[in-house]
Amino acid sequence: MSEEQIKNLEEQFEERIARDEKIEPKDWMPEKYRQTHIRQISQHAHSEIVGMLPEGNWITRAPSLRRKVALLAKVQDEAGHGLYLYSACETLGISRDELYEQLHSGKAKYSSIFNYPTVTWADMGAIGWLVDGAAIINQVPLCSTSFGPYARAMVRVCKEESFHQRQGYEIMLKLCNGTPEQKEMAQDALNRWWWPSLMMLGPTDDMSVHTEQSMKWKLKRKTNDELRQQFIDQTVPQADILGLTIPDPDLKWNEERQSYDFGEIDWDEFWQVVKGHGPMNKARMKARVGAWERGEWVRDAAMAHAEKQQERKNKQVV
Amino acid sequence: MSNKKNWPLWEVFVRSKNGLEHRHFGSLHAADAEMALENARDVYTRRNEGVSIWVVESKHITASNPEHNGELFEPAQDKVYRHPTFYDLPDDVKHM
Numbered sequence: 001m002s003e004e005q006i007k008n009l010e011e012q013f014e015e016r017i018a019r020d021e022k023i024e025p026k027d028w029m030p031e032k033y034r035q036t037h038i039r040q041i042s043q044h045a046h047s048e049i050v051g052m053l054p055e056g057n058w059i060t061r062a063p064s065l066r067r068k069v070a071l072l073a074k075v076q077d078e079a080g081h082g083l084y085l086y087s088a089c090e091t092l093g094i095s096r097d098e099l100y101e102q103l104h105s106g107k108a109k110y111s112s113i114f115n116y117p118t119v120t121w122a123d124m125g126a127i128g129w130l131v132d133g134a135a136i137i138n139q140v141p142l143c144s145t146s147f148g149p150y151a152r153a154m155v156r157v158c159k160e161e162s163f164h165q166r167q168g169y170e171i172m173l174k175l176c177n178g179t180p181e182q183k184e185m186a187q188d189a190l191n192r193w194w195w196p197s198l199m200m201l202g203p204t205d206d207m208s209v210h211t212e213q214s215m216k217w218k219l220k221r222k223t224n225d226e227l228r229q230q231f232i233d234q235t236v237p238q239a240d241i242l243g244l245t246i247p248d249p250d251l252k253w254n255e256e257r258q259s260y261d262f263g264e265i266d267w268d269e270f271w272q273v274v275k276g277h278g279p280m281n282k283a284r285m286k287a288r289v290g291a292w293e294r295g296e297w298v299r300d301a302a303m304a305h306a307e308k309q310q311e312r313k314n315k316q317v318v
Numbered sequence: 319m320s321n322k323k324n325w326p327l328w329e330v331f332v333r334s335k336n337g338l339e340h341r342h343f344g345s346l347h348a349a350d351a352e353m354a355l356e357n358a359r360d361v362y363t364r365r366n367e368g369v370s371i372w373v374v375e376s377k378h379i380t381a382s383n384p385e386h387n388g389e390l391f392e393p394a395q396d397k398v399y400r401h402p403t404f405y406d407l408p409d410d411v412k413h414m
Contacts, residue, residue: 027384073364076360076364080364083346083361084361087345090345096347152344160365302325302349305350306349307323
């Protein structure tokens, strides 16, 4: 294809997106669109898969059967969400194996929030309430993103995710209405998860390198700062109901903006964790890679069994 | 990495309830058809989304090429006479 032809195709492509048409896997797309989507969708999928680990830590120690079945179901949903997203990503011409390889080798990133430890039961509450809350804010706009398979996966994910946040908030509520020690545990969890949750919505707009292009492709419909503000505005009243204090002395209602002003985020910490120096980066990857390697013989055995069954069937036909 | 073959890709179709057609829900990897069905149950119907599941190995699907959409679909575009509004009838004619 000549340069002019490609330019022509690119223009038509951008027009289609501007008209809110969806792009499907077999449609022509600029290479950069493909690569950007592989990067974002796989990062999203990896986050779901690694996101199971901090919560898996508490399944066996959940305080009641009710809490245990809910947490199990939530973690199972996350596995499901990872699978929807991996499938969507594979339609762009990358194999599942390559995707795993990128995660395991550290080439691909996942949400850095999962590199923090879950040290008390209250962390299950804080994760559901804050981390899933921030995730929902990120994900709802993606239901109308331009790439069809991603948008369809997100519709399913969003539908399932609201239970996650409610179960987390219920855990917090129960602790806050419990003994002073239990309430203190809830406050401690909020103190530890608040700032990482704000960071989860991504670098500030002036530092974000992908925002402009992603907005054009509807891969992003609101900027990181807008999403963060939305998250803070809806979460503060929820903390009030719990009777908990947001660990930010600069947090203040701004009458003029009809929004909360908030304190400076420690972006050095964010970049440290992204670069692999968070408290749990190594442990998470070790658990993930270990599970994959220990499962290899099972995958091979299943394949060998399938092939043997197929051979047997073929012989019967003859 | 394993030197054995990877699990193939399967497409999953689910009937949400009787009376409706099976609809494409997504895809997954499985070693064989039976495992594909079981995985589809776990991945796509955790909340009673279906009463029947079909799985078919993705390689068996032949898809049209969107680049040929012109040749493929344009012939239908100029055949307005296939639509009821093409025919002029007086307003007095009812139930037609």
